[in-house]
Amino acid sequence: MDELELLKKDWKKQDAGYKQLTSNEIYPILQKKSSSIVKTLFYISIAELVFWTLINCIPFFTSGSYRERLDEIYSDTLVITGLTIISYGVILLFIYLLFKSYKAICVIDNAKKLMESILKTRKIIKYYVIYNLVMAFISMVIAMYLAILHNSELSHAIEKLNNKQLFIFFGIIILFTGVFVLLIWLFYRLIYGLLLKRLNRNYKELKKLEV
Amino acid sequence: MNKELEHSFVELLEKHQNIVHKVCRLYTDNYDAHNDLFQEITIQLWKAYPKFRGDSKFSTWMYRVGLNTAITLYRKSKRRVNTQDFDGVEFRIKAEDYDDTEEQQLKTLYKAVHELNDIEKALVFLYLEDKDYREISETMGISEVNARVKMNRIKNKLKTILNP
Known part of the structure; x- marks a missing residue:
């Protein structure tokens, strides 16, 4: 006899073996909160949006001297207004895309489609993180450059450096910024890697069936 | 969600709960895990229930939600502790x-x-x-x-x- 047929025969006999929940036991379950990966993903994405928005805003709102320095450095108001509009536009765009992709996650879709919807959402969060890290890298390098340019003591010190020393100086700045950004990126990879490990494995398995 | 909806859902789930139990049985290996997954599938079924139009059988719909939860959505809960294995307890094969x-x-x-x-x-x-x-x-x-x-x-x- 086919092994699975043998199993099927027994499988059907087992129906009586499960502890039957009464309706009184089912009602309280409905009030409980889900701990699904979609919910976790949702909280992480909200946390990321808030985190990066705060990172960008807090120093500006809390420190008067920082604001003055920024005003001094970015005296070109047209550029700064343009950049602000773009950065808020990007945040709004990501919020819209995230909302849309969350709405698309539907538990009654087939297994493959459900996995794809979740992975698409994860991709949007990933792009948001990449965008922020790239912006962080660029703005850190520019900020350092501008800080040096506007600080007469530092400027004088740098003027005394020869070309090779100057090259090493900027090389170190870029390297440190790069390492910092890379560490944040690895941290994200770890969080999502752990959260979506099983989903990725199962999705690969389903995709393998199509080959 | 209104009481009527809740009542009809609980009634249907009570009747077809073995489908959920069977999914749990395949994907877990102890009682706590079984209960945990049963709970998550029930929550997912309940959340999706307003979309259930009745054009498919409730049981067919349950298979899909149950498996999707077990394969994709379920995140093992930390409150779970390893206890008794199923083998040799509830599902032992009667001699x-x-x-x-x-x-x-x-x-x-x-x-x-x-x-x-x-x-x-x-x-x-x-x-x-x-x-x-x-x-x-x-x-x-x-x-x-x-x-x-x-x-x-x-x-x-x-x-x-x-x-x-």
């Missing part, structure tokens, strides 16, 4: 039903099925529930041909485990 060889063979088979990966388990589950390949392919999102091919591979895999 009077089988002869020794068959009983042993079934034990090995259940163990082998537990060792399959999540996707293979889903296919086996639908097969054991007498679903045809069209329904299996629709639930999993793969073609009917691929579902058949995979199922044959699983059968061979089980055969090898049983007759090494």
